[in-house]
Amino acid sequence: MSRSAVSRVAGDRARTWARIYFxxxxxxxxxxxxxxFTVPWVREATLGALDPVVLAVLDIPLFVVASAVAALGLRPAxxxxxxxxxxxxxxxAVYATVTGLAGWGVVAMIAASAGSLLAACLLLLGRVPTEWLVRGPFAFRPAPSRPGSARNVATTFGQIxxxxxVGLAAVPLVIAALEDRWQLTAPLSPPAEAVVTGAGVVLLVLASALGIWSAVTMSTLGDGTPLPSASTNRLVIxxxxxxxxxxxxxxxxxxxxxxxxxxxxxxxxVYALAGSLVWNYAIRPFEEADLEQRFGAAFTRYRAAVRCWLPRNPEPPPTPTAAPDTSR
Incomplete structure (x- = not known):
């Protein structure tokens, strides 16, 4: 089967799944x-004090009916x-932030927005244009070669x-504040909260140590940094x-x-786990394609020998050098 035929089949399959979603x-x-209209607590949790009749007049045709028509493949719908x-x-989200009501409605609509946007891409384009995520400052480019340069290490720590x-302080604090404002917090007893917090501190220390170890290894052996726009010039394993x-x-x-x-x-x-899905399915394929293009058979052997996520006892390295993190 030709490449165009394979692409056409994949596009048709994607559109089918999109119609199923709608x-x-x-x-x-x-x-x-x-x-x-029949369960008061559902109305309060998702709409707060908003008038459901007024909303239904707009939402039923523009959300329910339009989704049903979109399932038939009509692009305007x-x-x-x-x-x-x-x-x-x-x-x-604005209403819930101002009033502290309808928090569960916001969560439901965020999920619906993400699903609708992905399904719309599949129906209109036949695919999700993930390549948009690796353009401009996020495009894959090797760093200027500076073997043994301490500048790579300093740049790496600046990136960290x-x-x-941003990702581990500012954004989580905003999310936690909104969660509290939207009255979505899960109440815990003081002993349970202490256990959860303690587990989080231990995990944070261990994960941060792994992150720093990985970054230093990459910047010292790879002649580059973890950032895609200044990536390593050598394979690191x-x-x-x-x-x-x-x-x-x-x-x-x-x-x-x-x-x-x-x-x-x-x-x-949820934010952390959602980020892992975005990275694994949207970013990693482009990154590994870039690594394979630049390092060829060495990276192919490395990918076959070492798992993506789950560690295992490695065989002797296939080459004396090693592979850049596919999480740059």
Missing amino acids: ALQATAGVAWWLTV VVVATGWTMLVTIGL VVFWG AGPYRWVRNPMAVAGIAQGVAVGLVLSSWLVV
Whole structure:
């Protein structure tokens, strides 16, 4: 089968799954509106003090009906359903933040927006254009070669400060604050909270140590940094890279979960796990393709010998050098 035929089959399969999603979304919308008008606590948890009748007049045609029509493959309905879903999500998030009500409605609509956007890409484009995530400053480019340069190590630690500060401090604190404002916190007894917090601290220390070990190994042996736009010039399979191909990704996900435990925030844990899915399915394929293009058979052998996520006792390294983290 030719490459174009394979691409066409993949696009048709993607559109089928998108139509299935919109059909399920329409069904879920019908079920939700039925419970809104029959179960008071559902109405309060998802709409707060908003008038359900007024909302239903708009939401049923623009969300439920449009999703049902989108399931038939009509492109205008896809645009309407997706646009309306995202608009409602933003409006409901503002309302919940101002009033402290309808928090569960925001969570549901965030999930619906993400699903609608992905399904819309599949239906309209036949794929999700993940390549948009690796353009501009995030495009894969090797760093200027400076073998043995301490500048790579200094640059790497600068990257750590920025990315950890944003991804593991600023964003989780905002999410935890919104979770509290939206009244979504999971109440824990003092002993249980102490156990959860303690587990989070231990996990955070261990994961951070792994992240620093991985970053130092990459910057000292790889002649580059973990950042895609200044990536390594040599393949690195030493240190933690002997055991798992993505020690920095493993460390980052564990750090995110740990911060969620420390903050007693289940939404931060979800944020960390969602980030792992984005990285694994959207970023990693491009990164590994870049590594294979630049390092050829050496990376192919390394990928076959060392797992992506789960460590195992490694065989002797196939080459004296080692592979850049696929989590750069």
